Amino acid sequence: MSVGEDAARHLRQLARQPRPTSSAEAAEARQYCSQVLSSIGYRVAERPFEYSAAVGSYGTPAGGAASLLLVLAAAALSLGAHPALALGVLTAGFGAVALGGRWLARRGVLALGVLRRRGVNIEAVRGEGDPELWLVAHVDSKSQPIPLLLRAAGIVLLALAVLSAFALTIAALVGSEPARGWVVVIIGAFIGAIPVLGSTVGRVSHGAVDNASGVATILCVAEMIRPGLPVGVLITDAEELGLAGARAWCAETRYAAAPVLNCDGVDDVGRLTVMWTRPRARRLEDAFRAAAARTGEALRVMPLVPGVLVDAVAFSDAGWEAVTLSRGSMATLRRIHTRADDPRHLDGKGIAGASLLLGSVVHQLMES
Numbered sequence: 001m002s003v004g005e006d007a008a009r010h011l012r013q014l015a016r017q018p019r020p021t022s023s024a025e026a027a028e029a030r031q032y033c034s035q036v037l038s039s040i041g042y043r044v045a046e047r048p049f050e051y052s053a054a055v056g057s058y059g060t061p062a063g064g065a066a067s068l069l070l071v072l073a074a075a076a077l078s079l080g081a082h083p084a085l086a087l088g089v090l091t092a093g094f095g096a097v098a099l100g101g102r103w104l105a106r107r108g109v110l111a112l113g114v115l116r117r118r119g120v121n122i123e124a125v126r127g128e129g130d131p132e133l134w135l136v137a138h139v140d141s142k143s144q145p146i147p148l149l150l151r152a153a154g155i156v157l158l159a160l161a162v163l164s165a166f167a168l169t170i171a172a173l174v175g176s177e178p179a180r181g182w183v184v185v186i187i188g189a190f191i192g193a194i195p196v197l198g199s200t201v202g203r204v205s206h207g208a209v210d211n212a213s214g215v216a217t218i219l220c221v222a223e224m225i226r227p228g229l230p231v232g233v234l235i236t237d238a239e240e241l242g243l244a245g246a247r248a249w250c251a252e253t254r255y256a257a258a259p260v261l262n263c264d265g266v267d268d269v270g271r272l273t274v275m276w277t278r279p280r281a282r283r284l285e286d287a288f289r290a291a292a293a294r295t296g297e298a299l300r301v302m303p304l305v306p307g308v309l310v311d312a313v314a315f316s317d318a319g320w321e322a323v324t325l326s327r328g329s330m331a332t333l334r335r336i337h338t339r340a341d342d343p344r345h346l347d348g349k350g351i352a353g354a355s356l357l358l359g360s361v362v363h364q365l366m367e368s
Contacts, residue, residue: 003220007351010036010216014139015208015343021053021140021238022117023203029139029215030122033235036219041227042124049119049237049248052112055104056241057201060151064196066097067158071189074165075182083172090166106317109242110251119237121245124222130255131232133365135221135358136246136262136311137214138239141207142337146195148308149333155307157192161185201241206342209332211239213266213351217325220355221362229366232258239264239311246314259284259365260322261358262312265336268350270329272297272357275304277313281321284365288323291360297353305333327354 019026034044070093077086104112122139125131144151164185168178206212215235222233232255236245259281274288285301292299304310304324315322327350335341 003224003355004349004352006220006223007216007355008348010219011208011212011346011348011351012343014212014215015206015346018143018203018206019139019141020203021119021241026140026237030120030235030237033122033139033215033219037124037222037233040223042126042222042233044122044124047121047123047249047252049121049245049252051110051117051119051238051241051244051248052108053115053117053241054112055109056238056244057115059101059104059242060199061197063097063101064154064158064193066093067162068189068193070094070097071161071165071185074169075186078169078172079179079182083169087169087173090169094162105242106247109244110248117238119245119248121237121249122235123249124233127228127230129230130258132230132258133362134232134234134258134260135218135362136234136236136260137218137264138211138236138245138311139215140237140240141205141210142240143202143205143339144199144337145202146198147334147338148336149330150195151199152305152307152333154192154195157188158196161189161192164188204339205337208341208343208346209265209267209328210336210341211264213346213348214263216348217263217266217351217354217358220351221358224355224359225362231362231366236311243309243311243314246311250314250318250320257320260312260315260320261361262310262315262322262324263326263354263358264310264324265326265328265332266351266354267328267332268346268348270327270332272299272325272327272354274299274301275310275312275324275326276301277304277316277322279316281323284321284323287361287364288325288357291357291364295357295360297357299357325354325358
């Protein structure tokens with residue numbers, strides 16, 4: 001069977017229904033992945049974990065609400081002839097939001113005591129010793145009333161409003177009267193906050209692009225890797241709820257850190273893209289560039305889109321080299337997390353090209 005046929009088969013099976021975390025449908029998808037991996041010689045194990053669903057469900061709207069309130073408070077104080085107090089409120093509030101958000105993202109998603117849930121990662125290895133490279137993709141899906149593209153735009157606009165509030169407050173401190181500027185900033189903050197506040201979590205998207213396609217790509221690559229190469233496969237759960245599965249696995253794994261090739265969102269259209277997070281894994285980026293040159297595949301390397309979370313972030317935070325492979329367009333971003341992300345809008349032809357490129361990268365990295 002060809003890579004294209006394998007890709008279409010995996011995609012049809014995985015994207016036939018929504019797969020929200022902790023659901024029977026997600027368990028069926030994991031079982032399918034386990035069967036495929038076991039059939040090609042991988043030793044498969046389930047790695048259960050516990051996490052708080054509050055972070056992934058309500059963290060983004062809460063952060064948006066806090067940022068909007070900070071801008072409004074600073075505007076009221078500054079226009080009321082209290083710019084020093086406005087600057088203090090902005091500084092303390094922004095610091096609290098930043099530190100609190102960082103703690104919730106990295107630790108709170110596992111440690112917070114509210115809305116406790118249970119997830120299951122699938123870990124597959126073959127050969128002796130620790131894997132020297134990991135292929136990663138998340139299997140769970142979610143829906144949101146706000147498309148991913150609009151949410152990302154709202155986050156960027158809200159962040160700009162907060163930064164502009166700092167600038168206007170400082171201007172008021174030195175004697176300027178930026179009343180008109182505050183009007184623009186307040187309007188921008190409200191416009192940015194609307195999609196952020198509406199980013200609640202639902203269960204109606206089939207998650208064909210996000211991320212049945214990524215899992216299908218990883219399964220295809222796992223089948224084409226030469227036997228004996230020490231490569232591991234990790235199918236994570238609860239990525240859509242604060243990267244909980246990846247963060248739990250990083251916190252609990254006995255394996256030594258190794259390069260991570262994450263795959264998240266492979267549409268039929270658009271250019272293949274490698275997205276990096278900090279600290280950058282330039283060795284992995286260079287391997288993708290070299291593989292693209294060999295295969296003739298158009299490739300771009302860029303930072304992760306603001307407001308978008310992928311499992312590679314959890315690995316980077318834990319000190320592992322990690323990048324994310326994706327394929328899509330602006331239309332893809334509009335479709336993700338909506339009812340339109342279903343098999344009718346995706347036939348899997350993009351998965352074959354992504355699999356061949358990723359397979360070439362794996363062999364290059366393992367041989368070097």
